[in-house]
Amino acid sequence: MLRLLDRKMAIKFLKKFKDQQAMRRLKSRDREAFVKVYDENVSEIHRFVYFKVGSREEANDLTSIIFLKAWHHIQNKTLEDSNTLRGLLYKIARTSIIDYYRETGGKKTASLDDETKKIDLIDDTINPQEKIDSADNLELIMKQLPRLKDEYREVIIMRFINDLSLDEIAEISGKKKGNVRVLLHRALTALRELVEESEADKK
Amino acid sequence: MDLSKKLKSLKNVAPDRQWLEGNRELLLAQISNSGAANLPAWKIALINFSSFTKAAARPASAFASFVFLLIMGGVYSNQFFAQAKPNDSLYIARIISEQVRLNTTFNTEARDMLAVRYASEHAKDITSILADPEFNKEENKQRVEELNHSFKEEVETVRSGIGRLAASKSASEAKQPAAQTEDPLDIVIAEGEKNEQGIQVQENNPASEVVAGILATVTPENIIDNEATSSPATTTLETETNSEAEPVVSSEADKILEEATQLFDAKDYEKASDKLKEVDEIIKK
Numbered sequence: 001m002l003r004l005l006d007r008k009m010a011i012k013f014l015k016k017f018k019d020q021q022a023m024r025r026l027k028s029r030d031r032e033a034f035v036k037v038y039d040e041n042v043s044e045i046h047r048f049v050y051f052k053v054g055s056r057e058e059a060n061d062l063t064s065i066i067f068l069k070a071w072h073h074i075q076n077k078t079l080e081d082s083n084t085l086r087g088l089l090y091k092i093a094r095t096s097i098i099d100y101y102r103e104t105g106g107k108k109t110a111s112l113d114d115e116t117k118k119i120d121l122i123d124d125t126i127n128p129q130e131k132i133d134s135a136d137n138l139e140l141i142m143k144q145l146p147r148l149k150d151e152y153r154e155v156i157i158m159r160f161i162n163d164l165s166l167d168e169i170a171e172i173s174g175k176k177k178g179n180v181r182v183l184l185h186r187a188l189t190a191l192r193e194l195v196e197e198s199e200a201d202k203k
Numbered sequence: 204m205d206l207s208k209k210l211k212s213l214k215n216v217a218p219d220r221q222w223l224e225g226n227r228e229l230l231l232a233q234i235s236n237s238g239a240a241n242l243p244a245w246k247i248a249l250i251n252f253s254s255f256t257k258a259a260a261r262p263a264s265a266f267a268s269f270v271f272l273l274i275m276g277g278v279y280s281n282q283f284f285a286q287a288k289p290n291d292s293l294y295i296a297r298i299i300s301e302q303v304r305l306n307t308t309f310n311t312e313a314r315d316m317l318a319v320r321y322a323s324e325h326a327k328d329i330t331s332i333l334a335d336p337e338f339n340k341e342e343n344k345q346r347v348e349e350l351n352h353s354f355k356e357e358v359e360t361v362r363s364g365i366g367r368l369a370a371s372k373s374a375s376e377a378k379q380p381a382a383q384t385e386d387p388l389d390i391v392i393a394e395g396e397k398n399e400q401g402i403q404v405q406e407n408n409p410a411s412e413v414v415a416g417i418l419a420t421v422t423p424e425n426i427i428d429n430e431a432t433s434s435p436a437t438t439t440l441e442t443e444t445n446s447e448a449e450p451v452v453s454s455e456a457d458k459i460l461e462e463a464t465q466l467f468d469a470k471d472y473e474k475a476s477d478k479l480k481e482v483d484e485i486i487k488k
Contacts, residue, residue, distance in 0.1 A: 009295070010294070010295035010298055010299070013258055013259065014298060014299075014302060016257075016258040017254055017255055017258035017302070019258075020253075020254035020257045020258050021250060021251060021254040021306070024250045024253065024254055025242065025247070025250055028242055028246065028250065029234075029237070029238050029239045029240065030239070030240075030241065030242045030247075031231065031234065031235065031239040031240055031241050032241050032242070032311065033242075034230070034231070034234055034239060035227065035231070038227055038230065039227075039363070039367060040363070042218070042223060042226075042227075043217050043218060043223075046217075046218045047213075047214075047216055047217070047218075050216065050218075051213075051216075056218075059218070060218065060222055060226070063218070063226070064226055064229065064230060067230055068230060068233060068234075071230075071234050071237075072237075075237070140209070141209055141210065141213065156210065160207055160210035160211060161210055161211070161213045161214055161216075162214075163214075188206065188207070191206065192206050195206065
C-alpha cells in the first residue's frame with residue numbers, strides 16, 4: 001500500500017498532520033506547543049512585519065501582538081475555521097498591520113530603519129563576506145521596497161523572502177492562484193524597474 | 204546578482220536574539236495567566252492520534268496504518284525504513300516512522316536532538332541521490348528541484364535545532380553554577396549575629412576565620428577596588444561569558460552548514476555531504 005503513495009502526498013500529509021497537531025495542542029492550552037510554534041515561526045513573521053511597517057521597534061511590538069492574538073484566536077474559534085497554522089499567523093499579521101496603520105492615522109511607513117539599525121538586523125551567524133553582500137543588497141532593495149504598492153510588496157515578501165508557496169499566498173490573501181502569479185510577475189517587474197532606475201541614478 | 208536571489212538574501216534579516224528570548228518569556232507569562240500548562244503524555248498521544256486521522260484523506264486506512272505503525276514500534280519501523288532514500292517509494296514510511304518516534308518522545312531536548320539527527324540524515328541522503336548521475340538528469344528536472352528545496356529545508360531544520368539545543372544547554376548550565384556557589388561571607392552572616400556596628404565574627408568557626416582574614420586586609424583603597432571587581436555587572440558578565448560557550452558551538456555548526464549549502468549550490472555533493480558529517484560530529488559532542 002505504501003508503495004503506491006507518492007512522495008508529494010507524503011509531504012502534504014505530514015504538513016497537514018503537523019498543523020493539526022500544533023493547533024489541537026494549542027487549543028488544549030499546551031504551553032510547550034506554544035513555545036514550539038513561536039520558535040518555528042517568529043523570525044518569519046517578524047521579517048514579514050518588518051518589511052511591511054519598516055521599523056524594527058514596531059515590528060517587535062506587532063510580532064508579540066500577533067502571537068498573542070493567534071493564541072486567543074485558537075482558544076476562541078473552532079479549528080475548522082483555520083486552514084493552516086502558518087496561514088493563520090499571516091492572516092493575523094495582515095489584520096494587525098492594517099489596525100496599526102489605522103491607529104497611526106493611515107501613515108504607511110515610507111522607509112525602513114536607518115543605517116545603524118539595518119546592520120543589527122542581519123543574522124550574526126553568517127560569514128563576513130556574505131554579511132557585506134547582504135548589507136549592500138539590503139540597502140538597495142530596502143530603499144526600493146517601500147516605494148512599491150502595498151500588495152506588490154506583500155507578495156514579494158511572502159514569495160521571495162519568506163518562501164511561501166503560491167497556494168499559501170492565495171490562501172492568505174484570499175485570491176486565486178492564477179491571480180497571485182500575475183500579481184507576483186507585476187510586482188517583480190515593478191521592483192526591477194525601481195532598482196535599475198536607482199542604479200542608473202548612482203552612475 | 205539576480206533580483207530574486209538578492210531578495211532571497213534578505214532572509215538573513217532576523218530579529219535580535221535577545222529580543223526573541225525575552226519576548227518568548229513575556230508571551231509565556233501572558234499565556235500562563237490564561238491557563239496554559241504542559242499537557243500530560245496521554246493527552247498528547249490522544250491529540251496525535253486525532254491529528255493523524257484528521258490529516259488522512261481516508262480515516263479508516265489511516266487508523267489501520269496508525270495502529271500498524273504503533274504496533275511495529277518506533278524503533279523497529281525506524282530501523283527497517285532507515286535505508287529508504289528520498290527517491291524510494293518507501294521513503295514516506297521512513298518519514299512517518301520518524302514522525303511517530305518524534306511525537307512519542309516527550310523529553311524536549313531528546314526530541315530536538317532526534318529532529319536534528321533526522322534532518323541531517325535527510326540532507327545527506329539528498330546529496331547522495333543528486334550525486335548520482337543516473338538520477339540527476341534533465342528528465343528528472345522537477346524532482347531535482349524538489350530535492351534542492353527539501354535540502355534547504357532540512358539544513359534550516361538542523362540549524363534551528365542546533366540553536367535551540369545550544370540555548371537550552373547554556374541556560375541550564377548558567378543556572379547550575381549560580382545555585383552551587385557559596386560565598387564564605389554568606390555563611391558567616393547566616394551563622395553569626397549582626398548588630399548596628401556590623402558583623403560579629405564567631406570564634407572557632409572555620410568560615411569566620413576566612414572572613415577574619417579578609418577583614419584584616421581591608422583598607423579604604425581596596426574597598427573601592429573590591430567594589431569595582433565584585434560589582435553585579437561583573438558577575439553578570441562572567442555568567443554571560445560562560446553561557447556563550449554553547450552558542451560558539453552553534454555558530455561553528457552554522458558556519459559549516461553554510462559551507463555545505465554553498466557546496467550543494469555549486470553541485471559539489473560529495474563535499475557537501477562531508478560537511479554534513481562534520482556537523483554530525485558537532486552534534487554528537
